[in-house]
Amino acid sequence: MSIQQTFYEAMREHGITRRSFLKFCSLTAAGLGMGPEFAGKIAHALETKPRTPVIWLHGLECTCCTESFIRSGHPLAADVILSMISLDYDDTIMAAAGHQAEEILEQTVEKYDGNFILACEGNPPLNEDGMYCIQAGKPYIEKLRHMADHCKAIIAWGSCASWGCVQAAKPNPTRAVPIHKVITDKPIIKVPGCPPIAEVMTGVITYMLTFDRFPELDRQGRPKMFYSQRLHDKCYRRPHFDAGQFVERFDDEGARKGYCLYKVGCKGPTTYNACSTVEWNGGLSWPVKSGHGCLGCAEDNFWDRGSFYSAVTNLNVPGGVEATADKVGAVLAGAAAVGVAAHAAASVISHTKDSNKGDSSHE
Amino acid sequence: MSSNVASGPHDSANQKAVYVFEAPVRLWHWLHTLSFLVLAVTGYLIANPLPALNGEASDHFLMGNIRMIHFIAAYVFAIGFAVRIYWALVGNRFAREIFYLPFWRGAWWKGLFYELRFYSFLTRKQHKTLGHNPLAQMAMFLFNTLGTVFMIVSGFALYGEGLGTDSWADRLFGWVIPLLGGSEATHNWHNMIMWVMIMFVIIHIYMAVRADIISRESSVSTIIGGWRMFKDDQP
Ligand code: HEM
Ligand code: SF4
Numbered sequence: 001m002s003i004q005q006t007f008y009e010a011m012r013e014h015g016i017t018r019r020s021f022l023k024f025c026s027l028t029a030a031g032l033g034m035g036p037e038f039a040g041k042i043a044h045a046l047e048t049k050p051r052t053p054v055i056w057l058h059g060l061e062c063t064c065c066t067e068s069f070i071r072s073g074h075p076l077a078a079d080v081i082l083s084m085i086s087l088d089y090d091d092t093i094m095a096a097a098g099h100q101a102e103e104i105l106e107q108t109v110e111k112y113d114g115n116f117i118l119a120c121e122g123n124p125p126l127n128e129d130g131m132y133c134i135q136a137g138k139p140y141i142e143k144l145r146h147m148a149d150h151c152k153a154i155i156a157w158g159s160c161a162s163w164g165c166v167q168a169a170k171p172n173p174t175r176a177v178p179i180h181k182v183i184t185d186k187p188i189i190k191v192p193g194c195p196p197i198a199e200v201m202t203g204v205i206t207y208m209l210t211f212d213r214f215p216e217l218d219r220q221g222r223p224k225m226f227y228s229q230r231l232h233d234k235c236y237r238r239p240h241f242d243a244g245q246f247v248e249r250f251d252d253e254g255a256r257k258g259y260c261l262y263k264v265g266c267k268g269p270t271t272y273n274a275c276s277t278v279e280w281n282g283g284l285s286w287p288v289k290s291g292h293g294c295l296g297c298a299e300d301n302f303w304d305r306g307s308f309y310s311a312v313t314n315l316n317v318p319g320g321v322e323a324t325a326d327k328v329g330a331v332l333a334g335a336a337a338v339g340v341a342a343h344a345a346a347s348v349i350s351h352t353k354d355s356n357k358g359d360s361s362h363e
Numbered sequence: 364m365s366s367n368v369a370s371g372p373h374d375s376a377n378q379k380a381v382y383v384f385e386a387p388v389r390l391w392h393w394l395h396t397l398s399f400l401v402l403a404v405t406g407y408l409i410a411n412p413l414p415a416l417n418g419e420a421s422d423h424f425l426m427g428n429i430r431m432i433h434f435i436a437a438y439v440f441a442i443g444f445a446v447r448i449y450w451a452l453v454g455n456r457f458a459r460e461i462f463y464l465p466f467w468r469g470a471w472w473k474g475l476f477y478e479l480r481f482y483s484f485l486t487r488k489q490h491k492t493l494g495h496n497p498l499a500q501m502a503m504f505l506f507n508t509l510g511t512v513f514m515i516v517s518g519f520a521l522y523g524e525g526l527g528t529d530s531w532a533d534r535l536f537g538w539v540i541p542l543l544g545g546s547e548a549t550h551n552w553h554n555m556i557m558w559v560m561i562m563f564v565i566i567h568i569y570m571a572v573r574a575d576i577i578s579r580e581s582s583v584s585t586i587i588g589g590w591r592m593f594k595d596d597q598p
């Protein structure tokens with residue numbers, strides 16, 4: 001194996017035919033929303049560019065990102081991409097194990113210093129010096145820092161690596177933190193979701209490997225091509241939202257007719273993801289299509305916002321008070337009304353007293 | 364009402380009047396009130412929609428209309444406020460009062476504590492005020508001025524989500540969303556500050572009417588006609 005192997009050579013080595021390779025290139029161009037002429041560009045890049053190794057690390061996580069990834073809707077895409085990335089390191093799906101596996105990390109650092117992509121699934125816990133996640137006898141945070149030091153760029157897979165997700169939800173006993181809180185000197189692309197959609201993951205990684213840069217990112221570091229719209233903006237139930245036709249209960253007539261799920265807590269209006277366009281399991285369905293609201297899994301802190309089943313959710317005021325704006329508001333407005341009434345009564349009494357005494361209230 | 368008059372003849376010739384609220388300020392006050400009312404009602408209905416309608420989706424546009432009215436009122440609210448800021452710069456000194464707190468002035472703090480005592484019935488003596496007394500000015504600044512700024516900024520940030528990334532609203536105000544903790548949190552804070560402003564409105568109306576009845580100067584008629592009238596000629 002020559003050091004400067006191209007992607008194409010690596011794929012051929014793994015039994016991918018040229019025909020499949022070209023199909024993959026046009027599929028990817030379409031998946032990324034590019035014109036047909038880009039298929040040729042992708043093919044050319046993969047044929048001529050030296051392969052960029054991908055190291056896939058796992059911190060505190062549930063492996064749903066990997067599970068999603070290896071089920072990419074198009075089997076061809078999965079094959080091709082796996083042949084591109086599993087070559088190096090992914091402790092869940094690689095053949096090597098134990099010391100042998102850990103050695104690969106050091107070899108990659110030596111051979112490709114500053115030239116490999118670090119894909120992070122899950123996140124590091126910081127409490128107790130990182131003892132809540134030990135790999136190869138060391139806290140995960142050390143492994144992450146070490147690999148991040150030598151990588152070119154980082155992909156934060158899923159809501160764990162991007163935002164913190166369930167292990168960082170209150171009270172976060174292990175003090176799990178997203179990647180960008182501990183690695184601040186490397187470019188990071190966030191691909192949130194619990195898990196992210198397979199086609200989104202393969203799309204992002206193919207783009208990066210092909211063009212050797214990040215796709216365009218939004219303010220919060222997410223690729224615009226998949227995260228620039230809310231589910232609500234492309235939801236097929238949106239006409240029912242605009243009409244004012246809502247499911248009030250999961251067993252009512254509206255639910256049977258497929259009305260909008262806003263009032264039973266759909267988080268589509270506040271969630272940036274591609275579920276309503278790309279859908280899940282190869283375009284088979286997505287939560288709203290199956291009659292359940294979105295939980296907002298691709299958004300920061302979605303576990304701690306209160307009910308998944310109401311439209312108005314917790315304010316999360318610092319100090320741990322859990323109440324919705326409508327509840328706090330009703331108390332505030334009620335208190336103001338009562339206060340005003342009491343003050344008015346007191347004013348009348350004090351005023352009458354003054355009049356009786358015959359003195360004036362403003363001397 | 365006779366007890367309100369300290370001493371001396373109480374005839375109109377004796378009343379001193381000062382022109383406090385210029386026409387643009389008064390016009391803005393009522394435009395602001397009206398648009399706030401529309402925004403609060405439609406906003407409440409966005410957060411808590413009406414019972415579902417039956418029939419074809421294409422037969423109705425209820426939620427769409429409620430949102431459209433919210434957005435039209437929002438433009439009135441925001442443009443009105445922008446013009447009001449301009450007037451603060453060119454108008455009389457009372458036009459500036461709601462935009463700052465003169466916390467560097469000892470007299471202002473003294474006045475504030477005096478008003479607090481007055482409204483807690485701890486003192487009978489009533490000061491005369493031309494514009495806002497320090498307590499009123501503080502409430503006005505904190506709840507109305509800052510509240511309005513917050514509602515406009517968070518509102519247009521949410522509006523930018525609908526217009527799309529890279530729309531003018533997203534470019535100008537989109538940064539607020541991550542700052543407030545995401546889209547859902549922005550919705551919730553936009554909703555919460557509405558309630559804070561409603562609380563202010565309740566107290567504001569009470570104070571204005573109360574002042575009109577038992578203080579030494581006009582209040583409700585001042586925001587309608589612009590002139591502050593005094594019911595006595597004591598200092
Ligand atoms: C004091 C003035 C305002 C009040 C009282 C008000 C009130 C509200 C309330 C209660 C909501 C529902 C929040 C939720 O989803 O839980 C809302 C939503 C919204 N408001 Fe306002 N708002 C005001 C000003 C504005 C302004 C100036 C804009 C700018 C365009 C604006 C744009 C929006 C948008 C885009 C939404 C979300 C609509 C949706 O989710 O479909 N608001 N408003
Ligand atoms: S079901 Fe959810 S995403 Fe779809 S229109 Fe209703 S609120 Fe929006």
Ligand code: SF4
Pocket residue numbers: 193194231271273275286287288293294295296297298
């Ligand atoms: S519909 Fe919502 S909760 Fe479900 S996967 Fe998509 S973003 Fe996550």
